[in-house]
Amino acid sequence: MGSGRQMNRLLQGDVGSGKTMVALMVMLIALDNKFQACLMAPTEILATQHYESIMELLQGMDLNVKLLTGSSKKKEREQIHAQLISGELQILIGTHALLEDVVQFNNLGLVIIDEQHRFGVAQRAKLWKKNSIPPHVLVMTATPIPRTLAMTVYGDLDVSVIDELPPGRKPIETKHYFHNRRNNLNHFIRTEIEKGRQIYVVYPLIEESEKMDYKNLAEGLEYMQAAFPEYKTTMVHGKMKAAEKDAAMQEFAKGEAQILVATTVIEVGVNVPNASVMIIESAERFGLSQLHQLRGRVGRGAEQSYCILMTGYKLGEDSKKRMNIMVDSNDGFEIAEADMKLRGPGDLEGTQQSGLPFELKIANLTRDAQLLQHARNVANAILDNDPTLEKPENQILNKQLRKLARQKMNWSLIS
Numbered sequence: 575m576g577s578g579r580q581m582n583r584l585l586q587g588d589v590g591s592g593k594t595m596v597a598l599m600v601m602l603i604a605l606d607n608k609f610q611a612c613l614m615a616p617t618e619i620l621a622t623q624h625y626e627s628i629m630e631l632l633q634g635m636d637l638n639v640k641l642l643t644g645s646s647k648k649k650e651r652e653q654i655h656a657q658l659i660s661g662e663l664q665i666l667i668g669t670h671a672l673l674e675d676v677v678q679f680n681n682l683g684l685v686i687i688d689e690q691h692r693f694g695v696a697q698r699a700k701l702w703k704k705n706s707i708p709p710h711v712l713v714m715t716a717t718p719i720p721r722t723l724a725m726t727v728y729g730d731l732d733v734s735v736i737d738e739l740p741p742g743r744k745p746i747e748t749k750h751y752f753h754n755r756r757n758n759l760n761h762f763i764r765t766e767i768e769k770g771r772q773i774y775v776v777y778p779l780i781e782e783s784e785k786m787d788y789k790n791l792a793e794g795l796e797y798m799q800a801a802f803p804e805y806k807t808t809m810v811h812g813k814m815k816a817a818e819k820d821a822a823m824q825e826f827a828k829g830e831a832q833i834l835v836a837t838t839v840i841e842v843g844v845n846v847p848n849a850s851v852m853i854i855e856s857a858e859r860f861g862l863s864q865l866h867q868l869r870g871r872v873g874r875g876a877e878q879s880y881c882i883l884m885t886g887y888k889l890g891e892d893s894k895k896r897m898n899i900m901v902d903s904n905d906g907f908e909i910a911e912a913d914m915k916l917r918g919p920g921d922l923e924g925t926q927q928s929g930l931p932f933e934l935k936i937a938n939l940t941r942d943a944q945l946l947q948h949a950r951n952v953a954n955a956i957l958d959n960d961p962t963l964e965k966p967e968n969q970i971l972n973k974q975l976r977k978l979a980r981q982k983m984n985w986s987l988i989s
Contacts, residue, residue, distance in 0.1 A: 575603060581710035587736030588906045589716045589870030590743065594627055596736070597686050600712055605637070605664050609683025609709075612666040614673075614701065616689050618643045618816060619823055623845055624688065625667045642668035642677070645816070673700045681705065686712045716870065717863060718906035720914050737907070745904045746873040748881040750857075750897045759882060760801050763833075763851065767805055771850040771877065772826065773833045776868055778859040779812075794855065795835045805832040812839050838864065847875035857883035857900075858893040862913035865900050892916055 575581050587593045601611040613628075615621040625641040632639065640654050640663055654677075657663035661680035666672065682705040687698060702708060713731065751759060763773055775798060777791050791811055798807045808822045808831040819839070826834040827846050834849075838860075852872045857865060865883070873879035883897055899912050956968060963972040 575600070575710055580708045581712065582731050583712050584719075584731040584733045585712060585714045585736070586718060586733065587714075587716065588718065588739065589867070590874050591716075591736040591739055593688075593714045593716070593736065594624060595631070597624075597688075597712065597714065598628055598631055600686070600710075601665055601684060604684040604710070607683065609681050610658070610661065610664055610666070610679050611684040611686070612668070612672055612679070612682065612701070613686040613688065615667070615669060618645065618669055619820060620688065621667055621669045627845075628665070628667065637665065638663050639665040639667065642666060642671050644669060644671055646671065670697060673697055677704070679704050682709045684710045684712070686714065688714045689716070716906075717867065718910040720907070720910045735907075742876055743873060744876075744878050746852075746869055746879045746881050748869065748883065748901045748904075750883045750885065750901055752885060752887055759853070759884075762880075762882075763853075764802070766851050766880075767802070767832050770848070772829065772831075772846060772848050773851045773853065774849055774868075774871055775833065775835045775853045775855065777835070777837055777855050779837050790855075791835065791837060798833050798835055802833060806830060807833040807835060810834060810836040810839055812837055838868065845874060846871075850875070850877050850879040852879075852881045853884060854881070855884050856886075857897065858885045858889055862896050862899060862909050862916070865896070866906055866909045869900070870906075 585593055585596060587596075597613060601613070604611040613621075613624055615624055621641065621643055625639070629639060638657065640657070642651065642654055646654070654663060654666065658666065658677065658679050666677075671677070685701050687701075702711065766773065775794060777794050791809065795807060795809045806825075808825050810819055810822045814822070822831075822834075825831045826849075829848060849872050852869055854860065854865065854868055860868070869881040872881065881900075883900060885893070885897065889897070895916060899909060903909055903912075956963075956971070959965075960968050963969075963975070
């Protein structure tokens with residue numbers, strides 16, 4: 575940020591590694607330089623959580639911070655719009671409500687985007703255009719992107735990695751159970767709840783049939799209610815209205831419900847430090863990075879946490895490998911690399927979104943890592959030596975780039 579050039583940086587860090595703290599420090603640098611900052615998150619739950627934790631960290635500081643989401647009242651919105659234009663409002667946190675044309679800043683110097691793969695590139699471009707000088711851009715993600723993929727797909731971004739957890743956090747213990755261990759599992763759940771802990775139970779979505787999904791979830795809810803009648807069980811799924819979903823999540827977050835039965839809507843950003851057990855039903859139906867994201871919902875307090883992967887006996891070779899990798903490793907980057915080896919790079923983070931002019935057919939990301947690194951170093955050296963590609967030896971490159979540029983907007987400018 576001090577280089578005099580626009581920052582375009584991707585910050586990767588596992589769940590709970592302290593990305594929010596980094597975001598806050600960067601926002602304060604922007605404020606010190608008389609700029610406004612905004613933070614955009616993909617869901618209301620996540621935006622509200624960012625708002626609450628940032629307000630807590632800023633206690634006793636005289637700063638104007640507001641939250642803007644789809645459910646903000648008209649009067650609130652009008653006040654936010656007015657204060658943004660006058661420059662009185664310093665930090666704005668919100669969902670894609672921030673992209674609306676009426677949201678205009680006085681002097682936007684920094685844009686932070688959380689879980690950026692949930693936003694389309696064109697959506698992000700809107701934020702970038704809200705200032706005459708392009709603001710600095712910090713993109714944050716808890717989805718570990720393998721280094722080789724980050725180098726190619728996000729080649730235009732500088733990458734920072736937080737590769738450790740805060741002190742005092744215990745690694746999550748992961749176990750793989752077959753369905754016949756259900757009684758042991760119930761006994762274990764009861765013991766944990768008696769210690770005052772809370773439990774997540776996640777069911778997969780089988781996309782072909784929403785009716786089926788709901789049936790699985792509803793049966794799961796009934797089963798938990800019957801098995802633990804003395805405790806409160808609540809449910810969250812994607813088809814619920816936002817208000818219902820929030821109410822159920824709040825009930826769990828406040829500790830009023832001990833068990834939360836859910837689909838993968840809780841994969842990103844739900845922070846309940848008191849929840850210590852994550853049970854993933856039909857775990858063989860999930861990809862590795864999704865399993866790792868779900869596991870990251872627990873282990874956020876100082877207590878020992880557990881992730882239980884439930885499967886049937888009939889497991890394919892790949893599923894067996896996935897279960898073993900999860901049991902053996904807690905390292906998101908290791909898991910992302912293993913995921914890429916198992917699935918091949920084509921399935922990770924759909925390349926359409928990445929704005930690449932080719933579908934990575936030029937290299938095999940797992941095999942050609944060194945070659946990719948070398949190619950990137952060569953490209954950087956050429957640009958350092960001849961930034962506008964005017965020298966005779968770079969004319970072929972120049973011509974090729976112009977040809978590509980005619981075909982599409984230059985998304986790389988906006989990370």
